[in-house]
Amino acid sequence: MEISLAGKTAMVTGAGGGLGRAITLSLAACGASVWACDIDGKTAAATAQTAGTRCHSQALDVTDRAAVLAAVAEIGTVDILVNNAGGGLGYTHRPIESVSPQEWAAVFDVNSTGALHCTQAVTPGMKAAGGGRIVNISSDAGIRTARNRLVAYGAAKAAVISLTRHLAEELGPWGITVNSVAPGFINVSARTQRQWLAYGEEGQKALLESIHLRRLGSADDVARAVLFFASDLAGWVTGQVLSVNGGRS
Ligand SMILES: NC(=O)c1ccc[n+]([C@@H]2O[C@H](COP(=O)([O-])OP(=O)(O)OC[C@H]3O[C@@H](n4cnc5c(N)ncnc54)[C@H](O)[C@@H]3O)[C@@H](O)[C@H]2O)c1
Numbered sequence: 001m002e003i004s005l006a007g008k009t010a011m012v013t014g015a016g017g018g019l020g021r022a023i024t025l026s027l028a029a030c031g032a033s034v035w036a037c038d039i040d041g042k043t044a045a046a047t048a049q050t051a052g053t054r055c056h057s058q059a060l061d062v063t064d065r066a067a068v069l070a071a072v073a074e075i076g077t078v079d080i081l082v083n084n085a086g087g088g089l090g091y092t093h094r095p096i097e098s099v100s101p102q103e104w105a106a107v108f109d110v111n112s113t114g115a116l117h118c119t120q121a122v123t124p125g126m127k128a129a130g131g132g133r134i135v136n137i138s139s140d141a142g143i144r145t146a147r148n149r150l151v152a153y154g155a156a157k158a159a160v161i162s163l164t165r166h167l168a169e170e171l172g173p174w175g176i177t178v179n180s181v182a183p184g185f186i187n188v189s190a191r192t193q194r195q196w197l198a199y200g201e202e203g204q205k206a207l208l209e210s211i212h213l214r215r216l217g218s219a220d221d222v223a224r225a226v227l228f229f230a231s232d233l234a235g236w237v238t239g240q241v242l243s244v245n246g247g248r249s
Contacts, residue, residue: 003231006031011078013062014085016043018188022219023226024051062114068121077125080230083115084137093149104152111156131175135229136164138182168239177238179229184245188219212247
């Protein structure tokens with residue numbers, strides 16, 4: 001069975017980054033018109049250019065509610081929203097006493113509140129259209145603990161999972177599904193490469209041995225899971241969190 005998203009408009013946040021780019025390319029390959037959005041307009045444009053003529057880009061900071069509402073007003077009805085923008089913003093683990101309110105707020109803003117803003121912006125159109133798909137990128141860190149022990153990040157991703165479940169219940173009567181993909185560690189960027197190298201040989205071996213399939217995943221592994229939730233194949237699936245992590249106990 002082929003997945004066809006022809007005629008659908010998708011919006012992907014954080015589309016200039018490693019996973020966002022793969023997600024945008026796979027949605028576009030299935031026929032969707034994709035708006036690649038990122039706080040970094042240049043990387044968003046590069047993704048859109050690679051994804052093809054049906055794709056557009058938009059410089060968009062998901063933490064700026066007014067900007068998100070304005071962007072969606074320009075896009076029109078969004079059939080598929082992928083809330084992918086996020087990350088640890090370069091913060092590293094420190095004892096809990098020294099985690100600043102600014103760090104906590106910034107990490108929550110991009111990972112959780114940004115997803116809320118985008119959802120609030122697209123739901124009127126989805127309700128009027130009689131359906132829609134929302135896919136939130138959470139993380140293993142929100143289910144277990146963050147490998148880099150960044151507590152604000154793990155807590156913000158746990159909030160994304162809770163947001164997913166609550167929105168699935170609230171928006172189900174309008175035919176809108178809300179699901180989450182929770183990736184394990186995926187080495188897709190200069191940042192993740194630094195993280196991988198920082199583990200050292202022993203740490204890398206231990207990480208691989210903690211994965212049932214004994215290999216790291218790819219951005220495409222994550223994109224395929226997003227595609228499933230975005231497609232008709234998942235028409236009666238909502239409120240679910242799919243771990244894409246190669247298996248972990
Ligand atoms: N790579 C992994 O190992 C991994 C694992 C689990 C979850 N995730 C999650 O997947 C998502 C994508 O991660 P990635 O590895 O591709 O990271 P990345 O850093 O390569 O991409 C993140 C993108 O988000 C953009 N961004 C940051 N702040 C933004 C904002 N305020 N508004 C809009 N865009 C913003 C960045 O410019 C960047 O292009 C993130 O939510 C991340 O937490 C990643």
